[in-house]
Amino acid sequence: xxxxxxxxxxxxxxxxxxxxxxxxxxxxxxxxxxxxxxxxxxxxxxxxxxxxxxxxxxxxxxxxxxxxxxxxxxxxxxxxxxxxxxxxxxxxxxxxxxxxxxxxxxxxxxxxxxxxxxxxxxxxxxxxxxxxxxxxxxxxxxxxxxxxxxxxxxxxxxxxxxxxxxxxxxxxxxxxxxxxxxxxxxxxxxxxxxxxxxxxxxxxxxxxxxxxxxxxxxxxxx
Amino acid sequence: xxxxxxxxxxxxxxxxxxxxxxxxxxxxxxxxxxxxxxxxxxxxxxxxxxxxxxxxxxxxxxxxxxxxxxxxxxxxxxxxxxxxxxxxxxxxxxxxxxxxxxxxxxxxxxxxxxxxxxxxxxxxxxxxxxxxxxxxxxxxxxxxxxxxxxxxxxxxxxxxxxxxxxxxxxxxxxxxxxxxxxxxxxxxxxxxxxxxxxxxxxxxxxxxxxxxxxxxxxxxxx
Numbered sequence: 001x002x003x004x005x006x007x008x009x010x011x012x013x014x015x016x017x018x019x020x021x022x023x024x025x026x027x028x029x030x031x032x033x034x035x036x037x038x039x040x041x042x043x044x045x046x047x048x049x050x051x052x053x054x055x056x057x058x059x060x061x062x063x064x065x066x067x068x069x070x071x072x073x074x075x076x077x078x079x080x081x082x083x084x085x086x087x088x089x090x091x092x093x094x095x096x097x098x099x100x101x102x103x104x105x106x107x108x109x110x111x112x113x114x115x116x117x118x119x120x121x122x123x124x125x126x127x128x129x130x131x132x133x134x135x136x137x138x139x140x141x142x143x144x145x146x147x148x149x150x151x152x153x154x155x156x157x158x159x160x161x162x163x164x165x166x167x168x169x170x171x172x173x174x175x176x177x178x179x180x181x182x183x184x185x186x187x188x189x190x191x192x193x194x195x196x197x198x199x200x201x202x203x204x205x206x207x208x209x210x211x212x213x214x215x216x217x218x219x220x221x222x
Numbered sequence: 223x224x225x226x227x228x229x230x231x232x233x234x235x236x237x238x239x240x241x242x243x244x245x246x247x248x249x250x251x252x253x254x255x256x257x258x259x260x261x262x263x264x265x266x267x268x269x270x271x272x273x274x275x276x277x278x279x280x281x282x283x284x285x286x287x288x289x290x291x292x293x294x295x296x297x298x299x300x301x302x303x304x305x306x307x308x309x310x311x312x313x314x315x316x317x318x319x320x321x322x323x324x325x326x327x328x329x330x331x332x333x334x335x336x337x338x339x340x341x342x343x344x345x346x347x348x349x350x351x352x353x354x355x356x357x358x359x360x361x362x363x364x365x366x367x368x369x370x371x372x373x374x375x376x377x378x379x380x381x382x383x384x385x386x387x388x389x390x391x392x393x394x395x396x397x398x399x400x401x402x403x404x405x406x407x408x409x410x411x412x413x414x415x416x417x418x419x420x421x422x423x424x425x426x427x428x429x430x431x432x433x434x435x436x437x438x439x440x441x442x443x444x
């Protein structure tokens with residue numbers, strides 16, 4: 001079969017799978033960002049319980065495999081009475097995993113803000129909440145955006161694992177077409193290219209744009 | 223709802239421990255391939271031929287931005303289409319080795335770039351051959367700054383080995399899946415797999431941090 005015929009026959013299915021992959025990526029990224037900010041801030045707390053909770057969370061999610069976590073959340077949580085639909089279980093597992101990696105970026109980003117900025121905000125008698133929101137966090141965000149770009153690509157790649165709990169994402173569709181046609185080079189090759197396009201033509205430019213936007217907001221030139 | 227059975231744990235633990243051997247073996251083999259191939263990729267981006275440098279660079283980017291699991295499927299299924307049968311182990315090691323080689327080549331590149339220009343010039347003025355320049359002058363100095371990244375990816379490759387279960391490599395995840403479907407119990411096997419991963423990756427990460435500090439001291443760095 002010619003490659004063009006292959007695309008005509010199976011392209012729409014692969015594109016539909018890509019849409020699911022993008023949905024999973026957006027939902028998982030939202031969750032990962034929320035977890036990363038919460039856990040990153042908790043890691044800076046002087047309260048041992050708060051600090052300890054965040055540390056345990058981060059070490060557990062970074063110390064085990066994403067695939068183990070996906071299976072665990074999908075197959076084991078129901079035994080605790082918490083049954084998640086596969087689509088939900090998928091992005092929650094990916095988001096919780098990458099959130100743990102993101103937490104360290106948030107922590108590092110906040111620590112990279114010069115001391116003088118904290119002192120100046122305190123001198124202007126800002127409350128700790130306002131100080132974090134208006135002074136520290138925007139500058140920290142600018143510092144941590146480049147590694148976040150890499151993390152989001154890792155996250156997109158991580159969503160491919162949800163295919164193993166039968167979420168019909170790009171990976172799942174590719175496997176299904178492969179098992180009926182055995183056109184492995186065509187189908188897996190096309191899927192690889194689609195993932196490449198998603199990371200290089202969607203995530204990378206988006207992060208560049210965000211970096212420039214944030215740089216303008218805090219008055220730095222990139 | 224939640225019943226953890228210790229007798230069952232006792233029954234399956236020996237099987238899981240045996241599989242842990244395979245997991246560790248897969249991680250070390252894959253890492254060995256990645257270390258050598260990564261160096262090839264790193265050096266191949268520094269040739270006198272811009273076209274070669276560019277092509278290798280693009281290839282590394284491509285491998286880094288697409289999911290490992292898809293690459294594993296690709297390696298396993300595309301061979302037979304062209305009459306080359308690869309065993310799960312061979313295909314798996316090829317895919318995981320290549321994937322991490324791309325990551326390691328970036329780490330090496332960073333390490334090599336961090337060697338001051340004067341070192342290259344000094345090696346040239348002593349008329350050392352390129353091989354001796356690399357092996358005696360550049361690479362020894364490139365290792366300490368690269369060590370942290372290399373350590374991270376050693377733990378990373380270990381945590382990615384469960385993906386090999388999808389093509390039938392009998393490592394931990396694969397064994398946990400078989401146990402689960404034999405006994406219809408997923409709580410213990412999946413939880414134990416998670417714990418085994420934690421029990422190996424956390425101490426390894428700690429040891430690597432210690433080793434890094436030692437290397438830096440030996441090289442006369444802070």
